[in-house]
Amino acid sequence: SKEKITVIPNGIDLDRFVPQPLRYSPDAPVLLAMGRLVPEKGFAYLLEAMRLVCKVHKMGMRLILAGDGRDRGRLEKLARKLDISDSVVFTGHVSSPEKLFKEAFALVTPSTLEGLGLVNIEAMAMGRPVISTWTGGIPEVVVNGETGLLVPPKTPEALATAMTLLLQNPLMAERLGLAGIKRAQRCFSASAMIGKTISVYQGAYKA
Numbered sequence: 708s709k710e711k712i713t714v715i716p717n718g719i720d721l722d723r724f725v726p727q728p729l730r731y732s733p734d735a736p737v738l739l740a741m742g743r744l745v746p747e748k749g750f751a752y753l754l755e756a757m758r759l760v761c762k763v764h765k766m767g768m769r770l771i772l773a774g775d776g777r778d779r780g781r782l783e784k785l786a787r788k789l790d791i792s793d794s795v796v797f798t799g800h801v802s803s804p805e806k807l808f809k810e811a812f813a814l815v816t817p818s819t820l821e822g823l824g825l826v827n828i829e830a831m832a833m834g835r836p837v838i839s840t841w842t843g844g845i846p847e848v849v850v851n852g853e854t855g856l857l858v859p860p861k862t863p864e865a866l867a868t869a870m871t872l873l874l875q876n877p878l879m880a881e882r883l884g885l886a887g888i889k890r891a892q893r894c895f896s897a898s899a900m901i902g903k904t905i906s907v908y909q910g911a912y913k914a
Contacts, residue, residue, distance in 0.1 A: 719825060721896050724832035726888045727809050731877045735767035738870065739811035739835075741804060741826050742818075744776030749817035749840065751778075751785055755863035756817070758789040760870050768874075770815075773798045773807055808833040813873050813880060819860040821845050827855075828895045831887030836880045838869045848895070854887035 730737065742748045750772065757770050772782070772795060779797065786795045801807060804826070808814070814830035814837045821843035828848055830837050837855035839845050849855040856872065858865035873880045 719828055719895060721832045721891065723805050724808070724829050724891075725805075726832070726834045729812065729834060729877070729881050729884050730810055731812050731880070733877075735769065736764070736812045736874055737810055738768070738770045738813055738815055739773065739807055739830075740770065740815045740817070741773040741801075741807070742816065744772075744774050744778040744782060746778060747818065747820040748776075749819045749860060750782055752819075752861055752863045752866060753815055753817040754782065754785050754789055754791065754795065756866035756870060757795065758791050759863065759867035760874070761791055761794055763871055764874050768794055770795045771798060771807060771811070772796065773801045773804065775800045804829065805833065808835055811835055812877075813838060813870075815866070815870065816840070816845070817860070817866055818842055818845065824848055828891050831855075831884075832891040832895075834884040834888050836873060836883035836887065838866070838873065850886075850890065854883055854890050856883075 740750060740753055744750060761768060783797060786792045808830055814827065814835050816824060816827055816837065816839040818824065818840055819842060823844040827837050827839060827845065831854055837849045839849050839855060839857055840860040841857050842860045846857060849857060851857040856869040858869050
């Protein structure tokens with residue numbers, strides 16, 4: 708007989724990531740990116756996209772890039788080369804990411820290779836729309852057009868288009884963020900994981 712396999716998504720403690728009203732300042736919107744500064748996180752493509760977005764949205768826009776890693780120097784050099792250093796803030800490692808989520812209008816995760824992407828779940832739990840890529844397990848977390856926007860990896864132009872779309876449509880961003888809260892709590896909370904695990908065991912016992 709064929710084995711039955713049930714996939715149970717990772718659950719995280721969402722108590723730290725309490726939903727917050729979406730922060731939108733048309734004069735100085737803040738986009739957030741967070742993760743290890745390594746090639747597979749795709750941050751170089753995000754900086755390329757940021758250069759394109761800054762041409763359209765010139766009023767005080769900022770990208771906060773939180774995290775550290777071996778690529779930090781290369782990324783800082785790239786930001787200078789693209790002439791966007793004044794619009795990009797490298798924070799280094801952060802111990803309280805929820806504080807950055809609170810200030811952000813949206814999270815951007817331009818990964819070229821990713822398992823699940825826990826930072827996307829954390830952002831959704833706080834009501835932040837997510838702009839990410841069609842790679843790895845990300846589409847299982849971020850529902851395109853429902854809780855965020857997905858683009859092909861390694862495509863700065865598509866990334867810039869998605870970023871500009873949200874910046875120009877705050878009501879859309881708010882709708883995506885509210886849907887993200889519901890999805891995070893329903894599918895990716897620790898309690899949801901425990902409930903699904905118990906359900907699988909009960910089903911196996913009855914079988």
